[in-house]
Amino acid sequence: MKIALLSPIAWRTPPRHYGPWERVVSLLCEGLVEKGVDVTLFATGDSQTAGKLEYVSKRSYEEDDSLDPKVWEALHIAHFFEQAEEYDLIHNHFDFLPLTYSRLVDTPMVTTIHGFSSQQILPVYKEYSDRSYYVSISDADRDPQLPYLATVYHGIDLESFEFAPERGDYLLYFGRIHPDKGTCEAIEIARRFQMRLVIAGIIQDEEYYREQVAPELDQQRVVYVGHVGPERRNLMLGGAYALLHPINFAEPFGLSVVESMACGTPVVAFDKGSMPEVIRDQETGFLVKGIDQAVEALGKIPELDRGACRRWVENRFSRERMVNDYLDVYKMILEKEKPGMRYANTPWGRWEVLLDAPDHKVKRITVNPGKRLSYQKHFKRQEHWFMVSGQALVTLDGEGIPLTAGQSVDIPQEAAHRMANPGETPLIFIETQTGSYFGEDDIVRLEDDYGRK
Numbered sequence: 515m516k517i518a519l520l521s522p523i524a525w526r527t528p529p530r531h532y533g534p535w536e537r538v539v540s541l542l543c544e545g546l547v548e549k550g551v552d553v554t555l556f557a558t559g560d561s562q563t564a565g566k567l568e569y570v571s572k573r574s575y576e577e578d579d580s581l582d583p584k585v586w587e588a589l590h591i592a593h594f595f596e597q598a599e600e601y602d603l604i605h606n607h608f609d610f611l612p613l614t615y616s617r618l619v620d621t622p623m624v625t626t627i628h629g630f631s632s633q634q635i636l637p638v639y640k641e642y643s644d645r646s647y648y649v650s651i652s653d654a655d656r657d658p659q660l661p662y663l664a665t666v667y668h669g670i671d672l673e674s675f676e677f678a679p680e681r682g683d684y685l686l687y688f689g690r691i692h693p694d695k696g697t698c699e700a701i702e703i704a705r706r707f708q709m710r711l712v713i714a715g716i717i718q719d720e721e722y723y724r725e726q727v728a729p730e731l732d733q734q735r736v737v738y739v740g741h742v743g744p745e746r747r748n749l750m751l752g753g754a755y756a757l758l759h760p761i762n763f764a765e766p767f768g769l770s771v772v773e774s775m776a777c778g779t780p781v782v783a784f785d786k787g788s789m790p791e792v793i794r795d796q797e798t799g800f801l802v803k804g805i806d807q808a809v810e811a812l813g814k815i816p817e818l819d820r821g822a823c824r825r826w827v828e829n830r831f832s833r834e835r836m837v838n839d840y841l842d843v844y845k846m847i848l849e850k851e852k853p854g855m856r857y858a859n860t861p862w863g864r865w866e867v868l869l870d871a872p873d874h875k876v877k878r879i880t881v882n883p884g885k886r887l888s889y890q891k892h893f894k895r896q897e898h899w900f901m902v903s904g905q906a907l908v909t910l911d912g913e914g915i916p917l918t919a920g921q922s923v924d925i926p927q928e929a930a931h932r933m934a935n936p937g938e939t940p941l942i943f944i945e946t947q948t949g950s951y952f953g954e955d956d957i958v959r960l961e962d963d964y965g966r967k
C-alpha cells in the first residue's frame with residue numbers, strides 16, 4: 515500500500531512546539547512506517563520522518579516571515595496533487611483547500627477534518643463529499659450535512675508522557691492563550707479555589723492576553739510560563755493537581771486533555787464539544803457547566819485515581835490505536851474503490867488502465883523481476899496478453915508457457931492462469947479484456963504468494 519500524507523506547512527512536521535495537526539500527522543506517519551507501510555509525507559523541508567519526504571517549502575511560514583502563506587500553501591498542495599497518481603491513496607490533513615483539486619486526479623482520497631474553523635468552509639466540504647471520504651476526529655465534531663466514513667480519535671505517543679502517581683499542588687492551564695480556550699475563566703476558577711495557577715502555551719490572541727490575561731499575572735498565584743518544550747511539559751502536566759480546560763467553544767478534540775490524563779492528572783473541563791468523548795466523567799476528570807461547578811469539582815479531585823486516568827488514555831488514545839484505525843479506514847476505502855480503480859501498486863508490481871470502454875478494457879501491467887501474480891480465474895472476462903519487454907512465464911490451466919517481447923497468449927474465461935517474471939528486468943505486457951464486466955473484483959484467487967484472498 516502506497517500512501518501519501520498531506521500535512522499543513524504552518525509548522526514543521528512534527529512541530530517544534532505548537533502545531534497539533536502537524537503533530538498528529540507525524541505520529542500517524544511514523545506509526546505507519548513502523549508497520550511497513552510505504553508512506554510519503556508532504557510537509558515542510560525541515561520536517562522529520564522515517565518515511566519519504568516531499569516538499570516545496572523549506573520551512574514553515576509561521577517560523578519564517580519571508581514566506582507568504584498563500585503562495586507556499588498553493589505550491590505545496592499543487593506539488594502533492596501533481597504526484598497523486600504515484601499512490602494508492604492520498605490522505606489529506608490540510609483542511610478544505612486540497613479538496614478543490616481532488617477531481618483532477620483519480621487517486622482515492624480521504625480527508626481528516628481536524629475541525630471547522632468556521633461554518634463558512636462547509637460549502638467546500640459539501641461540494642466534494644462525493645470525491646473524498648471524510649474522517650471526523652470526534653463524534654461531536656461531525657456536521658449533520660456531511661457523510662463520514664469513520665471517527666478516528668487522535669492518539670499520543672505514550673512514551674513521551676510519564677505517569678506521575680502523586681497529586682501536585684497547583685492547577686494547570688495548558689493551551690493557546692485565546693478566549694476560545696478560556697484562559698480568563700481558568701484564572702477565575704483558580705482564584706476561587708485558592709490554588710496557584712500555572713498558565714502554559716503560546717499567545718494566539720495578543721489583545722486578549724494584553725488586556726485580560728496579563729493584568730492578572732502576579733508571578734505567584736497566577737504564573738505565565740510561555741510555551742514549554744517536551745521535557746518541562748511532562749513535569750508540568752504530571753505535577754499538577756488538575757488541568758483546567760474551561761473552553762468557550764465546541765472543541766473538536768483536546769490533545770492537551772489527553773496528554774494530561776496520560777501523566778495521571780485529571781481534567782476539569784467545560785462540557786462542550788468532544789469533552790464527553792475525551793474525558794470519562796467522575797473517573798478521569800469532571801465535565802462541568804460553568805465556573806461554580808468547576809470550583810466545586812476541584813474539591814473532589816482527591817477522590818479520583820490517577821492510575822485510571824493513565825489507563826483510560828492507554829486504552830483509547832494511544833498512537834498504536836490511531837494508526838490501526840487509519841489502516842482500517844484505508845483498507846475500507848481501497849475495498850470500496852476496487853471495481854473502478856484506474857491503477858494499483860501491487861506486491862508484484864503495478865498495473866494501470868490505458869482505456870476503459872463499456873465492452874473492453876486495456877491495461878499496462880508491470881511485473882517486477884522474480885515476482886508473479888496470483889493464480890486466478892475470471893468469470894466475466896477473457897484476456898489477451900501481449901508481451902512488450904522482459905521475460906514471461908505464463909501458467910494456463912497448469913501448463914507453463916514461456917513468452918518474450920512480441921509474443922502473446924489468450925486467457926479464456928474461467929481458465930486458471932498466472933503470469934510470472936523469471937527474468938532480471940521488469941516484465942511489461944499489455945492486457946486487453948473483453949467480456950461483460952471488468953472490475954478488479956472479478957478475480958478469484960486460487961493461490962497467492964502474498965497471502966491475499
Ligand SMILES: O=P(O)(O)OC[C@H]1O[C@@H](O)[C@@H](O)[C@@H](O)[C@@H]1O
Nearest residue numbers: 860865877886887888890957959
Ligand atoms: O491478483 P493479482 O496478483 O493482484 O493480479 C491481478 C491481475 O491479474 C491479471 O491476471 C489480470 O486479470 C489483471 O487485470 C489483474 O489486475
